Amino acid sequence: MDFKSAVLGKYNARIYKSRKDHIIEVKEGQAQPIAANTRAIPGIMTNRGCCYAGCKGVVVGPLKDTCVITHGPIGCGFYSWGTRRNKARPDADGSNYIQYCFSTDMQEPDIVFGGEKKLKKAIAEVMAIFKPKRIMICSTCPVGLIGDDIHAVASQAEKDYGITCVAFSCEGYKGVSQSAGHHIANNGLMKRIIGSDDSGSVGHHTVNLLGEYNIGGDGWETERLLKKIGYNIVSVFTGDGSLADIARSHRADINLIQCHRSINYVAEMMKTAFGINWLKVNFIGLKAIAQSLRDLATYFGDSWLIERTEEVINEEVLEVSPAIATYKERLNGKTAAIFVGGSRSHHYQDLLLDFGVTTVLAGYEFAHRDDYEGREVIPTIKEDADSKNIENLVIEPDRRYRAFLTPQRYQELKETIGLEDYSGMTRHMAEGSWVVDDLNHFETEEMIRVLKPDVFFSGVKDKYVVQKAGVVCRQLHSYDYSGPYAGYQGAVNFGRDLTMGLFAPAWKMITPPWREAKNA
Amino acid sequence: MLDQTPKEIISRSGVCVNPMKTCQPVGALYAALGVHKCLPHSHGSQGCVSYHRTLLTRHFKEPAVASSSSFTEGASVFGGGANLKQSVKNIFDVYNPDIIAVHTTCLSETIGDDLNSFILDLDLPDGKYVVHCNTPSYVGSHVTGFGQMVAGFIKYLAKKEEKSDRIGIFPGFVNPGDIRELKRLLKLMGVSAILLPDPSDALDGPMTGIYEMFPEGGCGLPEIRAIGGVRQALALGTLASKEPALVLKSQCGVETALIPQPMGVANTDAFLRRLMDISGQPVPKELELERGRLIDLMLDANQYFYQKKVAIFGDPDTVTGLLSMALELGLFPIYVATGTPGEAFVKQCQDIIAQYDVPEAKIKASSDLFELHQWIKNERVDLLIGTSYGKQIAKAEDIPMVRAGFPILDRYGHAYHPLIGYHGARRLAELVAGALMDRYDRDCADEDLDVVM
Numbered sequence: 001m002d003f004k005s006a007v008l009g010k011y012n013a014r015i016y017k018s019r020k021d022h023i024i025e026v027k028e029g030q031a032q033p034i035a036a037n038t039r040a041i042p043g044i045m046t047n048r049g050c051c052y053a054g055c056k057g058v059v060v061g062p063l064k065d066t067c068v069i070t071h072g073p074i075g076c077g078f079y080s081w082g083t084r085r086n087k088a089r090p091d092a093d094g095s096n097y098i099q100y101c102f103s104t105d106m107q108e109p110d111i112v113f114g115g116e117k118k119l120k121k122a123i124a125e126v127m128a129i130f131k132p133k134r135i136m137i138c139s140t141c142p143v144g145l146i147g148d149d150i151h152a153v154a155s156q157a158e159k160d161y162g163i164t165c166v167a168f169s170c171e172g173y174k175g176v177s178q179s180a181g182h183h184i185a186n187n188g189l190m191k192r193i194i195g196s197d198d199s200g201s202v203g204h205h206t207v208n209l210l211g212e213y214n215i216g217g218d219g220w221e222t223e224r225l226l227k228k229i230g231y232n233i234v235s236v237f238t239g240d241g242s243l244a245d246i247a248r249s250h251r252a253d254i255n256l257i258q259c260h261r262s263i264n265y266v267a268e269m270m271k272t273a274f275g276i277n278w279l280k281v282n283f284i285g286l287k288a289i290a291q292s293l294r295d296l297a298t299y300f301g302d303s304w305l306i307e308r309t310e311e312v313i314n315e316e317v318l319e320v321s322p323a324i325a326t327y328k329e330r331l332n333g334k335t336a337a338i339f340v341g342g343s344r345s346h347h348y349q350d351l352l353l354d355f356g357v358t359t360v361l362a363g364y365e366f367a368h369r370d371d372y373e374g375r376e377v378i379p380t381i382k383e384d385a386d387s388k389n390i391e392n393l394v395i396e397p398d399r400r401y402r403a404f405l406t407p408q409r410y411q412e413l414k415e416t417i418g419l420e421d422y423s424g425m426t427r428h429m430a431e432g433s434w435v436v437d438d439l440n441h442f443e444t445e446e447m448i449r450v451l452k453p454d455v456f457f458s459g460v461k462d463k464y465v466v467q468k469a470g471v472v473c474r475q476l477h478s479y480d481y482s483g484p485y486a487g488y489q490g491a492v493n494f495g496r497d498l499t500m501g502l503f504a505p506a507w508k509m510i511t512p513p514w515r516e517a518k519n520a
Numbered sequence: 521m522l523d524q525t526p527k528e529i530i531s532r533s534g535v536c537v538n539p540m541k542t543c544q545p546v547g548a549l550y551a552a553l554g555v556h557k558c559l560p561h562s563h564g565s566q567g568c569v570s571y572h573r574t575l576l577t578r579h580f581k582e583p584a585v586a587s588s589s590s591f592t593e594g595a596s597v598f599g600g601g602a603n604l605k606q607s608v609k610n611i612f613d614v615y616n617p618d619i620i621a622v623h624t625t626c627l628s629e630t631i632g633d634d635l636n637s638f639i640l641d642l643d644l645p646d647g648k649y650v651v652h653c654n655t656p657s658y659v660g661s662h663v664t665g666f667g668q669m670v671a672g673f674i675k676y677l678a679k680k681e682e683k684s685d686r687i688g689i690f691p692g693f694v695n696p697g698d699i700r701e702l703k704r705l706l707k708l709m710g711v712s713a714i715l716l717p718d719p720s721d722a723l724d725g726p727m728t729g730i731y732e733m734f735p736e737g738g739c740g741l742p743e744i745r746a747i748g749g750v751r752q753a754l755a756l757g758t759l760a761s762k763e764p765a766l767v768l769k770s771q772c773g774v775e776t777a778l779i780p781q782p783m784g785v786a787n788t789d790a791f792l793r794r795l796m797d798i799s800g801q802p803v804p805k806e807l808e809l810e811r812g813r814l815i816d817l818m819l820d821a822n823q824y825f826y827q828k829k830v831a832i833f834g835d836p837d838t839v840t841g842l843l844s845m846a847l848e849l850g851l852f853p854i855y856v857a858t859g860t861p862g863e864a865f866v867k868q869c870q871d872i873i874a875q876y877d878v879p880e881a882k883i884k885a886s887s888d889l890f891e892l893h894q895w896i897k898n899e900r901v902d903l904l905i906g907t908s909y910g911k912q913i914a915k916a917e918d919i920p921m922v923r924a925g926f927p928i929l930d931r932y933g934h935a936y937h938p939l940i941g942y943h944g945a946r947r948l949a950e951l952v953a954g955a956l957m958d959r960y961d962r963d964c965a966d967e968d969l970d971v972v973m
Contacts, residue, residue: 010614011613011614012609012610012613012614014606014609014610015610015613015614039590039592040566040588040590041590041606041610042588042589042590042603042604042606042607042610043561043587043588043589043590043606043607043608043609043610043611043614044587044610044614045585045586045587045588045615046566046570046588046590047570048566048567048570049566049567049570049571050565050566050567050568050570051565051567052567053567053570053571069535072626072657073543073626073656073657073658074536074539074541074542074543074657074661074859075542075543075545075546075568075571075626075657076543076567076571077536077539078539078541078542078543079542079571079572079574079575080571081538081539081909082909083574083578083929090523094523095524096523096524097524099521099522099912100522100524100537100538100890101537101538101539102535102536102537103535103536103539104534104535104536105535105536105539106658107658107659107861108656108658108659110658111626111630111656111658118534119534120534121533121534121535122534122535123534123535124534125530125532125533125534125535126535128530129526129530129532129537130524140626141564141565141596141625141626141627141630142626142627142629142630142658144596145596145627145630145631146630172564172565172567172568172627173565173591173592173593173595173596173627174593175592175593176592177566178567385593385594386592386593389593441585441733442614442615445731445733459574460574460577460578461570461573461574461577461583461584463577464577464581464582464583465583465585465731466731467727468583468725468727468728468729468730468731468732469729469730469731470729470730506727510727510728510729511729
């Protein structure tokens with residue numbers, strides 16, 4: 001029995017109906033529509049998080065020069081404190097609030113009588129103790145229900161303290177997953193921060209790194225490569241990022257998108273407002289990195305840059321080749337399944353192929369159809385009740401709009417380097433492999449049973465479920481407390497970690513020797 | 521590390537910085553995992569349960585399963601009744617537990633979902649149960665939620681008609697290692713007991729190559745029923761087990777004793793005396809020898825404990841237990857804090873400290889790690905005892921740390937070990953002595969490095 005029948009056959013009629021279009025078998029050369037970004041099914045154990053997790057946890061949380069106050073009961077702030085491994089080093093002015101968790105810790109009277117008073121008090125105390133230049137407020141479920149006007153509190157704080165204060169209404173019940181929160185965070189950054197600083201110089205050959213959250217230090221490794229070639233990085237959204245940098249981001253020559261899902265809104269809006277072109281890149285996997293660097297050099301077109309790019313690629317590849325070869329020898333021929341968020345389920349297939357590992361199943365927690373099928377499907381995606389609730393900003397060209405390319409060159413680059421396009425994950429996968437959107441607990445168990453991958457890449461909620469079943473599971477959200485996995489050195493780290501996971505001596509000790517003897 | 525934390529203390533009532541507690545539902549979820557073939561269910565948006573499963577998985581390094589009503593904006597406006605109904609059908613169809621243990625969230629509490637009537641309206645398959653408890657995140661802490669869930673099981677399932685010659689035990693918010701130690705003590709004392717909940721097996725499962733969503737073990741449905749008819753019940757942990765003790769007494773008329781966790785010598789002694797009274801049997805020699813070995817160790821290493829200043833933080837029941845142990849070792853606990861609200865904690869700690877001739881301690885409920893850090897900046901301690909988040913302070917101030925309590929997210933194997941009983945005290949003594957002695961070795965001059973200590 002194939003994977004899809006094995007799974008769907010065990011569902012009741014209603015779950016069957018909800019799930020059948022989320023699971024597809026890859027057929028090369030065919031358009032393959034998939035259902036995505038729909039509601040989770042009540043009672044079915046999904047890996048998804050909520051809108052707050054997407055806004056505060058993913059996009060806003062990594063900003064180090066801002067005190068992010070969670071307005072709500074204590075849990076949400078607590079769970080999103082230091083748990084995502086988005087690394088940061090102190091700013092030039094020494095500020096780094098990443099190690100702190102600020103919460104209004106709402107109590108019952110705040111829910112009954114309103115929480116604005118406590119939020120104002122919290123801001124006053126944060127100002128008195130930390131004296132930050134920037135405060136962000138993220139709301140949790142009850143705040144929206146009781147109608148606290150966090151945006152009014154934020155404006156008042158700006159007046160009272162002369163700071164930047166931005167509020168995000170990212171209540172957990174909004175949308176169908178983290179994805180709604182990414183969008184809300186993108187909107188807030190676009191409305192209030194991007195384009196707010198025209199002072200000083202940003203240099204030449206300037207890029208913004210979008211959708212790079214510096215998990216395990218990924219962003220630093222990517223930045224190292226880009227700087228080595230000769231680029232200037234204006235801002236990173238948002239790993240080890242700062243609002244001070246993002247305020248200047250409208251002056252970059254190009255936006256590089258690493259995680260498509262969480263940040264494509266900003267890229268699109270910056271294109272409309274400031275004329276900045278964007279390029280989908282992937283700094284995970286040797287071939288993917290080289291391709292991304294070459295595409296970027298082609299975009300600028302300078303011959304020295306193109307030469308330098310080749311030099312750096314050669315140098316870096318040469319350095320890691322022996323280690324990659326060693327790990328490839330042990331990993332070649334293995335199979336993997338990947339279930340993560342953002343763009344990782346796509347990116348890591350490239351890296352796995354560097355080691356000769358093929359992917360038998362891949363899926364996303366909170367993707368939209370374009371992440372699977374490519375951006376050409378965007379005009380055909382029907383808005384539903386849940387997505388309509390998330391504001392779509394109407395952006396007008398800014399007075400500082402600047403076209404970096406001639407229209408003709410823009411067209412050429414669209415064709416040659418796929419400028420401003422993302423072709424999605426599915427079409428890059430092998431015939432007969434599986435794509436599953438919002439893979440749930442039951443489907444994960446079935447997947448392990450039917451497809452028998454050698455390794456499953458997922459998150460910590462799955463990790464021990466799968467390992468108990470005898471299959472190694474590596475976390476691709478937190479990198480199992482390792483990393484970086486981006487860049488050339490990251491590829492070596494990944495190869496080492498996967499090898500160590502697969503060949504841990506204890507895997508051979510699961511069955512006690514006296515039982516082995518009995519079975520033999 | 522924590523460079524923005526100033527020494528100067530400004531009193532706060534608006535912002536909590538670096539919390540020492542989390543919300544009720546995660547405690548409820550943990551409690552429900554200690555019931556056999558039970559699936560915890562979070563009635564709210566799915567983000568909550570994603571966070572809770574993550575936290576528990578990281579603490580135990582074990583699967584922590586639970587489902588959610590997955591509210592969207594619509595459910596938040598119109599109520600979550602339809603979501604619960606659909607959840608229950610789907611859960612029994614796909615996962616097939618015997619019990620679904622529902623807890624609420626701040627979302628469903630704020631909109632006022634009436635779980636009692638939702639559950640009454642359910643059409644349940646034969647032999648299947650749905651129970652619930654209310655766990656608004658804006659009241660109490662995760663420890664409160666734990667107690668609420670245990671009480672919820674009793675409210676729905678305990679039957680006073682089921683007379684039992686066993687006793688009931690509410691073990692409180694402890695690790696599987698504590699549960700195993702508790703069972704061992706009961707066995708040695710000849711006391712037959714029902715433990716509600718019993719998270720051993722579910723959260724310290726062996727590696728077998730086979731994943732069981734509902735592993736062997738846990739408190740079973742017949743046991744929960746029978747707890748209504750036990751001779752008496754011991755409720756361990758005066759916060760976590762208070763609510764179930766009250767409910768068991770009022771609903772089934774069972775005599776309940778609310779007592780501290782058996783942590784440290786005096787608490788363990790008192791616990792064993794209670795068990796003596798129950799079984800009518802003396803403490804067996806095995807336990808007396810165990811106790812003797814603990815006291816032996818405490819005396820052997822006494823000079824390394826003597827008057828060392830220590831800060832203890834975490835959950836109230838754990839902290840009061842650790843405080844007793846610390847005092848017994850000869851440490852000076854100068855800061856004692858919990859994030860959980862409730863002034864009873866302060867009184868309990870004062871009473872414990874009053875038994876010893878030690879300097880006055882700062883004791884606080886509804887505290888946070890930022891506050892504790894500021895205290896430490898004003899007067900240093902030699903040792904920090906608490907949960908993983910304390911490591912930030914330990915690094916910032918270069919203070920050795922012993923991990924104890926919940927959550928511990930950055931170490932392996934801790935949940936296998938007890939903090940209760942003589943074994944628990946022995947382990948704590950060894951950890952504390954080791955931490956202090958490692959520090960001495962690290963910092964001392966070469967000529968002072970002694971091989972004999």
